[in-house]
Structure formats: C-alpha cells, structure tokens
Amino acid sequence: MRFRKDISAVAQQQLRRQLLDARASLSSAARDEAALQVGNHLLQLPELQQPCQIGSYFSVKAELPTHAINEQLMAHNHQLSLPILHPFRAGHLLFMQLNQTTKWTHNRFGIPEPELDVRHVTPLGHITILLVPLVGFDAHGNRMGMGGGFYDRTLSAWRQGRVNLMPIGLALDCQYVDELPVQPWDVPLQMVITPSKVWDFRA
Template sequence: MQLDSQRVDIRKRMRSLRKNLSQTEQKSAANALNINISQVIKVKKATKIGGYLSNDGEPDLSPAFENIWGQKGRTYLPIIHPFSGVHLLFQHYEKNSPMKANRYAILEPVLNCSHICPVAELDYILTPLVAFDSQGNRLGMGGGFYDRTFAQIPDDKVKKPILIGVAHQCQEVDTLPIASWDVPLDYIITPERIYCTTR
C-alpha cells in the first residue's frame, strides 16, 4: 500500500511539472531530444522504431520522426489491443496515416492488421514516462500497458528491441519505488542527457 501511495504522489508531482512547461520550452526540448536520440538510434533503411504521440506534457517526438523518415527508417505507434484491452500493438505510422482517438483521447493509427509489427521485431522503442531514475527504472501513467507489452518479448530472443525512455530532465528522481512487474529500460534520453543503463 505504501508503494502505491509513493507512486501516486510521484505521478502527480511529475505530471504537474511537465504540463507547466511553456510551448517555447517544449519546442526547445523536442529539438534537443532529436539530437540526443540520433546519438543512440542508428537509423538504416527499414530500421523499425516504435514511438508515441505526445500527450499530457510529454516530450514531442515530431522532429525525431522527421529525422528518422529522412533516413528511410520506419516508425510505429502504439495501439491499445482491440481484444485484450491491456496490451499494445505497434502499427506502421507515416505523416498521412489515418488516425483516431482511443479511450484516453490519445491519437493512434486506425487499426490495419497488415501494418502491425510484432513488438519483438522492433529495433528500438521510444517510450513515454512520468518519472525515471538513473538506473533505468521507469514510472508510467499507471495503466501498465508498456510493461505488459514488454513482458511478452521472449527471454531467449537473441536480438531484442532496445528500450528507450524519453523524458524532460525535471522528471528525474533519485530512486523510484519499483514494483515486480516494472520492466527497466536500456536508455533514458532527456534534452540534456543520455543515460545508458543495464537491464
């Protein structure tokens, strides 16, 4: 119960911090993130990169998407699984992809099963988060969608997606209270820093 209370408090505080960033600060952050993301993600033709569309003050990945497309990489966005309702599917995303709002009023691609990429076949996944620590621990919004989806990646898979958290620097905390189901990240990228962690 204490763990839940701590996580609720952190979420409330961090969501307030990032939502209070000005448009100028958000734009500057997006451009700086693009530079740092390009230091970690080595894009080749047909490199598969999962991402997200910003919501609730999350950092904007638009400049990073433009950069990836310019290098012939392929981007994918999460869709809430239409049957399980608790996992994510990743669907190919382009600038003109048809979109719709999901149950959280977040835009996602209109489901097209022929454009889905199995999560284990993505090369990189850029994930939003509410808070992080330097050990690669991530605190999300509380729905568990990313953790459940990442948990489906087979342990014996030789080449796994590289998991990258994306955040504003103000979202860092000294140590996150961790739950057993939390999946740690390989990198965390902010406009100011690149954290390389070990799983």
C-alpha cells in the same frame, strides 16, 4: 529527490502527480526546444546509423513532444510504428506501421492512434528500437508511467527474451528522481534520453 522503495500506493500516486506538475510547468516553447535536443541525441546513437524499425508514440499533454522527433526519424529513413490499444488483448498494445495512407482515430483515452489495419501491423519482434513515454525515471533506469501497465506488458516480452529490442525512454530533465519505487512487473529501460544527458543503463 529521493524516495523510499516501499512507498504506498497513495505516496506513489503523489509522486506521479508531483512529476506531472513539474513537466506541466514548462512552457511549450521549452518543451519544443527539449524535443529538438532529445531528437538530436537519438539520431546520433550508433544503433540508429542504419535504417531501423522504430516503435514510437504520439505525445499528449505536457509530454516531451514527439511530433518533430518522429518526422526527423522518418526523414532519416527509419520505419516508424505507433501503438494502438490492442482490439482484444486488454491492457496490451499493438504497433501499426505508418505510411502515406495512414488514417487516424482517437482511442478511449483520447490519444490519437493509427486506425487498425491488419496489413500494417508490426510484430513486436520486428521492432529494434522502442521509444517509451514516461512520467518519471531513476538512476537505475526504472520508470514510472501513467499507471496503466501498457508498456510493462509490452516490455515483459522483451524481459522474457521473446523479442529483441532496445527500450529507450524519452524525457524532460525534470522527470528524473534518484530512486523510484519498483514493483515486480516494472521493466527497467536500457536508456533514457533527456535534453542534457543520454542515460545508458546497459551493463
């Protein structure tokens, strides 16, 4: 698929819908199989050969399921933190370290998240690998999310050099498009992992 860079907001919304539909047309067994392959690619990255502080996420709806990936990462001694909606910085995320006693709640989007506990907040600067959900990605590492700007705000700290992490998108193969429209606040990813390919966008 090829799309013009300057498409309108309406066309962008149509593209988002199209990509969401493509994702939803896969069976849940196919998505589970895809997650297995993505998890294996991820674990083989040189960056993950020592224990890392990984920012992951809880997948919802037809997203590539992250549950088994998260379990696999913890089994390989990586520390996992999951995002919650920031309690007072609107539009921002806060990462909470998972542990044996983590209590769960749902945020206002209905997405499961760890309960806020200041003792277990992981500063973004401690995260070395940030796994990023996406609706679509292109051949340059640009990503389209759900339209909230949450990950763009998180990644802007990295783009400004305030934190040092590696943003890796996790995706199904059907989430690829040749070229996505890009806005000034959109932060491209360094890598996207799909079942069939590890896309490395680093120079």
